[in-house]
Amino acid sequence: xxxxxxxxxxxVGQALTEKAQERVEAAVGKYFDGNYDGQLTIExxxxxxxxxxxxxxxxxxxxxxxxxxxxxxxxxxxxxxHVEKRLRRYxxxxxxxxxxxxxxxxxxxxxxxxxxxxxxxxxxxxSPAIIAESLxxxxxxxxxxxxxxxxxxxxxxxxxxHAGHGGVNVVYRRADGNIGWIDPALAKK
Numbered sequence: 001x002x003x004x005x006x007x008x009x010x011x012v013g014q015a016l017t018e019k020a021q022e023r024v025e026a027a028v029g030k031y032f033d034g035n036y037d038g039q040l041t042i043e044x045x046x047x048x049x050x051x052x053x054x055x056x057x058x059x060x061x062x063x064x065x066x067x068x069x070x071x072x073x074x075x076x077x078x079x080x081x082h083v084e085k086r087l088r089r090y091x092x093x094x095x096x097x098x099x100x101x102x103x104x105x106x107x108x109x110x111x112x113x114x115x116x117x118x119x120x121x122x123x124x125x126x127s128p129a130i131i132a133e134s135l136x137x138x139x140x141x142x143x144x145x146x147x148x149x150x151x152x153x154x155x156x157x158x159x160x161x162h163a164g165h166g167g168v169n170v171v172y173r174r175a176d177g178n179i180g181w182i183d184p185a186l187a188k189k
Contacts, residue, residue, distance in 0.1 A: 001025055003039070006042075007042050008041055008042070008044075010044055030087075031090070032059075032091070038055040052065075052079070053066070053080075061149065063086055063153070064154045086152055093148045138168065140161040141163055145163075150172075158171045162185070170182040
């Protein structure tokens, strides 16, 4: 269990480092029975401080949180509260998913939304730049588990293999704050 504490263009004292390591270890130990590896970064931003934390749990879950406050310790405390809340939510959802269901889940419904007909002129040789590439294996999970993973990682997109039919599915965070779900298998029917 390792938490690296660093400051961006500032020195993080020994007291804050020890406090951060103890607080995160206590929070993770309370809700999770495994090891973790993480990075806490504190930086001076505007008139306050920003605290960013990324935790990699042994289960493959990545937790990200950040907060802003007037001083570095308050910023870290808010960030630690966010992490603890997410860990608690993650554990609760895991318990709910493991509970046997008394009834079958309803079939997913398919919605087709027509997009507006917009004809923008695009240059023939236009090729957008690829900013980043990442390789990862796709996990087999239900849509609910994928949404939980999306919530925990604060990512915009989660690609996964649907546990029911094994097809590639996508859940994503929409601009209106809701969650979208793409299942190409539904389009084939």
